[in-house]
Amino acid sequence: MTDTSNDWFHINNVQDIDSPALVVYPARIKENIRLVIERVADIHLLRPHVKTHKMAAVALLQLQAGITKFKCATIAEAEMLGIEKAPDVLLAYQPVGPKVQRFIQLIKKYPDTLFSCLVDNEATAGSINQQCMEAGITLHVFLDLNVGMNRTGILPQNAFALFQYCLALSNINPIGLHGYDGNINDTDIHTRQQRSDIAFDNVQALVKRILEHLHILPVVVTGGSPSFATHVLRKGVEVSPGTFVFWDYGYKTILPAEPYSYAALVISRVMSIIDAHTICTDLGHKAIAAENPLPRVHFLNAPQAIPIGQSEEHLMLHVRDSTKYAPGDVLYGVPVHICPTVALYDKAVVIENNTAVGEWAVTARGRKITV
Numbered sequence: 072m073t074d075t076s077n078d079w080f081h082i083n084n085v086q087d088i089d090s091p092a093l094v095v096y097p098a099r100i101k102e103n104i105r106l107v108i109e110r111v112a113d114i115h116l117l118r119p120h121v122k123t124h125k126m127a128a129v130a131l132l133q134l135q136a137g138i139t140k141f142k143c144a145t146i147a148e149a150e151m152l153g154i155e156k157a158p159d160v161l162l163a164y165q166p167v168g169p170k171v172q173r174f175i176q177l178i179k180k181y182p183d184t185l186f187s188c189l190v191d192n193e194a195t196a197g198s199i200n201q202q203c204m205e206a207g208i209t210l211h212v213f214l215d216l217n218v219g220m221n222r223t224g225i226l227p228q229n230a231f232a233l234f235q236y237c238l239a240l241s242n243i244n245p246i247g248l249h250g251y252d253g254n255i256n257d258t259d260i261h262t263r264q265q266r267s268d269i270a271f272d273n274v275q276a277l278v279k280r281i282l283e284h285l286h287i288l289p290v291v292v293t294g295g296s297p298s299f300a301t302h303v304l305r306k307g308v309e310v311s312p313g314t315f316v317f318w319d320y321g322y323k324t325i326l327p328a329e330p331y332s333y334a335a336l337v338i339s340r341v342m343s344i345i346d347a348h349t350i351c352t353d354l355g356h357k358a359i360a361a362e363n364p365l366p367r368v369h370f371l372n373a374p375q376a377i378p379i380g381q382s383e384e385h386l387m388l389h390v391r392d393s394t395k396y397a398p399g400d401v402l403y404g405v406p407v408h409i410c411p412t413v414a415l416y417d418k419a420v421v422i423e424n425n426t427a428v429g430e431w432a433v434t435a436r437g438r439k440i441t442v
Contacts, residue, residue, distance in 0.1 A: 078371065078372065079096075079099075079425075080096075080333075080336055080371055080372075080403045080422075081403075081425055082094070082338075082401075082422055082425060082426065082427055083425050083426050084426055084427050085338065085401050085427070087427060088338055088420055088427055090338045090339055090340045090353055090354075090401070091337055091338060091339050091353050091354050091355075091358035091359075092337065092338040092416075092420055093335065093336075093337055093338075093412070093413060093415075093416040093418070093419045093420065093433075094335065094336050094337070094338055094419065094420045094421075094422050094427070095126075095129075095317070095334060095335045095419045095420070095421055095422065095431060096334050096335070096336075096422050096423075097132070097421060097422075097423060098423070099332050099333070099334035100129060100132060100316060100317070100334045100335075101132060101136075102332065102334075103315050103316050103317075103318065103331045103332060103334055104132060104133055104136050104138075104316065105136070106315075106330050106331060107119070107299075107312060107315050107331075108136060108137070108138070110299075110300070110303050111303055111310065112303070112304070114137050114138060114139075115139065115140065116307070116308065116309050116310060117138055117140065117309070117310060118140040118141060118142050118159075118161065118292055118309045118310065118311045119133060119138060119141060119142065119311060119312060119313060119315075119316065120141075120142040120143065120144070120163070120295070120311050120312065120313030121141055121142070121143050121148050121151070121152065121313065121435070122143060122144045122145075122148060122313055122410055123313040123314050123316055123317055123409060123410045123413065124316055124317060124335075124413060125147075125148060125151070125413055125414065125433050125434060125435040125436055126413075126419065126431050126432065126433055126434055126435075127151050127154065127155055127431075127432065127434040128431040128432075129316060129431070130151065130152060130155050130157065131155060133316075134155065134157060139157070139158045139159055140158070140159040140160075140161075140309065141157050141159065141160050141161070142160075142161045142163045142292070142311045142313075143160060143161070143162055143163065143435075144162075144163055144164055145162075145164070145435065145438065146162070146170065146173050146174060146177060146438070146439065146442060147434075147435040147436075147437055147438055147439055147440050148435040149162050149174075149177055149186065150177055150180075150181070150435070150440045150441065150442050151434045151435040151440065152184065153177060153180065153181030153183075153184045153186075154181070154440070156181075156183045156184065157184055158183075158184065158185065159184070159185045159187075160184050160185070160186050160187070161186075161187050161188070161189075161213060161249070161292065162174065162186065162187065162188040162189070163189060163215075163249060163251070163292075163311070164188065164189060165188065165189045165190055165191055165195055165215060165223065166188055166199065167195060167198075171198065171199055171202050172202065173442050174186070174188060175202060175203065175206045175208060175210075176442045177442045178208055178210070179206070179208070180441075180442060185211070186210075186211075187210070187211035187212060187213060187246065187247075188210065188212055188213070189212065189213050189214070189215040189223075189249055190212050190213075190214060190215065190233075190237065190243075191214065191215040191216075191217075191223055191224050191225045191233075192225065192233070193233060193236050196212070196233070196236065196237050196240065196243060197240070199212070199243055200240040200241065200242050200243045201242075203242035203243060204241055204242040208242065209242050209243065209244055210242065210243050210244070211243075211244050211245075211246045211247075212237060212243050212244065212245050212246070213245070213246065213247040213248060213249040213290070213292060214230050214233055214234055214237070214245060214247070214248050214249065214289075215249050215250075216230060216248055216249065216250040216273075216274060216277075217250075218250035218251070218252045218270045218271070218273070218274065218293070219252055219254045219255065219270050220251055220252065220253055220254050221254075224250065224251075226273075227248075227250075227273035227274050227276065227277045228273055228276070228277070230248070230277055231277060231280050231281065231284075234277075234281055234285070234289075235285070238285065238287075245289070246289065246290055247289045247290030247291060247292060248274060248277065248278070248289050248290070248291050248292070249291075249292045249293070250270075250274055250291075250292075250293045251293070251295060251311075252267065252270055252293060252294070252295065252298045253295045253297060253298070255267050255270065255297060255298045255301070256297035256298070256325055256326070258325055258326065258327070260300065260301075260328060263297070263298065263300070263301055264300075264301045267298050267301035267302065268301070271293070271302070271305070274291060274293070278291060288307075290309060291305075291307070291308045291309065292308075292309045292310075292311055293308060293309075293310065293311070294308075294310035294311055294312065295311065295312055295313065295314075296312040296313060296314040296315050296322060296326075296329075297322070297325070297326060299312040299315070300329070313410070314409060314410060315329075315331045316334065317333070317334045317335035317409045317413070318331040318332060318333050318334060318409070319333070319405060319406050319407060319408055319409035319410075319412075320368070320369045320405040320406060320407045321363075321407045321408055323405075333371075333405050335409055335413065335419070336371070336403050336404060336405060336406075337354060337358060337359055337368065337403075337404045337406060337412065338401060338402075338403065338404075338420075339352045339353055339354040339358070339368075339370075339386070339401070339402045339404055340352060340353055340398075340399055340400065340401055340402070341396050341397065341398050341399065341400040341402070342385070342398060343398060344393050344396060344397075344398070345387070345393070346393065347392070347393055347394075348389055348390055348391070348392075348393060349379070349387060349388070349389060349390070349393065350376075350387070350388050350390055350393050350396050351385050351386070351387050351388070352385070352386045352387075352388060352402060353384065353385070353386070354368065354381075354385075354386040354402075354404065355381060355382055355383045355384040355385050355386060356381060356382065356383050357383055357384065357415060358412075358415060359386075359404070359406055359412050359415070360406060360407070360408045360409075360410075360411035360412040360415070361381070362408065362411065363407050363408055365378045365379065365380075365381065366378040366407065367381070367406065367407050367408075368386075368404040368405065368406055368407065369404065369405045369407070370402045370403060370404050370405075371403045371404070371405060372401075372402060372403050373388075373390070373402055375390065375391055376388040376389070376390050376402070377389045377390075413433060413436075414433070414436050416433050416436070417432070417433055417436060418430045418431065418432055418433065419431045419433060
């Protein structure tokens with residue numbers, strides 16, 4: 072197995088960390104935050120998504136760096152940001168069912184934070200408006216635009232009437248447009264830019280129509296980590312990357328020109344030697360995101376170890392020579408998809424100067440904190 076004694080990820084006291092474990096490297100997180108801030112024309116146009124990290128400690132690092140706007144996907148993530156007094160939080164999700172009342176409770180509980188959410192149809196907007204009226208609050212909303220992901224949102228060319236409808240309601244205030252274009256993830260930046268421009272043309276046309284007919288300049292929020300670079304020069308457009316903070320093997324492979332570094336890993340140990348070319352580790356489905364086909368992890372100190380099978384608690388690897396491994400050997404893995412991997416852990420072990428020094432809670436891992 073490759074010697075790790077001189078590598079950035081090596082942990083001197085790894086013997087004290089049970090596995091599997093999520094480990095984070097604050098110095099590298101801070102550098103990724105610095106890099107993303109450096110690339111925007113104005114820090115107030117940066118609205119990072121917190122779904123990747125779900126950690127109050129990381130949100131605090133972003134706040135300390137001067138970031139004031141955030142995006143999130145769950146009520147728990149929104150509450151985590153409210154607890155930390157983040158000034159501006161967009162729930163990039165359309166609340167339906169009991170989630171509307173939970174969101175209203177959240178708004179009342181954390182008055183220091185300006186919360187907003189998405190809507191993409193008149194029925195939901197009307198329902199949210201009625202419940203806000205009964206609660207005595209006015210809620211800012213963004214129209215969710217379908218710019219190519221085809222999972223939620225209204226087509227930009229059909230959205231003007233919805234904006235007008237929301238504007239006429241008493242207790243919701245349409246202030247902007249939101250479009251997630253995660254489908255634009257081409258390796259070639261020129262192709263990515265071209266596809267991004269084509270999709271954004273429809274958004275710009277909607278902005279122009281709203282401004283000309285309603286005399287409102289809507290806030291525009293777009294751009295996940297893959298398309299972030301294609302939007303940063305658009306005047307007045309807020310960008311919302313998320314994965315940049317930890318990065319992962321999937322994006323590192325697809326987007327090699329992006330400057331971010333791995334800042335979160337999973338620690339695994341060899342459990343058994345099966346035969347001359349097969350070993351088993353403790354990195355099962357419960358320890359790493361399993362929505363992608365194998366391989367779901369790349370090992371920094373064993374790059375030739377290829378995942379060939381996985382179950383709830385076990386990951387089998389094909390290796391060139393299993394005699395190079397022994398039960399208890401530590402493997403440092405980069406997940407293919409870091410966001411849902413983080414959600415599998417209650418805590419992350421904090422690594423500073425190659426030493427485990429404490430833990431950070433994965434604050435919003437669950438569906439509920441208090442609200």
